Amino acid sequence: MQVTLQVCVQMEEVPGELTQDDLAPNDVMILDTWDQVSVSLVFPHLLLLLQVFVWIGNDAHEEEKAEAAETAERYIQTDPADRDPRTPTMTVKQGFETPTFTGWFLGWNHEYWTEDPLDRLRQNL
Secondary structure (H helix, E strand, O other): OOOOOOOHHHHHHHHOOOOOOOOOOOOEEEEHHHHHHHHHHHHHHHHHOOOEEEEEEEOHHHHHHHHHHHHHHHHHOOOOOOOOOOOOOOEEEOOOHHHHHHHOOOOOOOOOOOOOHHOOOOOOO
């Protein structure tokens, strides 16, 4: 008997400016910088910025973590914009975000993941 596991990947776009609140620690998320292509056409050296980040939350399921890089590759391959299959991908783990990743977020706080989420909510009230 052979059992085949099929995984359904659900993606939705986050509109507006990105903040750390958009990242879910119990998930694996993709940040696609492709929307900057219009800038890159005017400034070709910025093509180096076009990449796909895979952010892995600390509480994500082990299966999601193991499939993260492959999911990013499938994402690029199935993009209706006919993306270059050589588009670079970079895996980033929660709490170890690089400046090239955090630069896409409005007001990145390096202490964010050490703070209690309920305390953050109370401060915003």
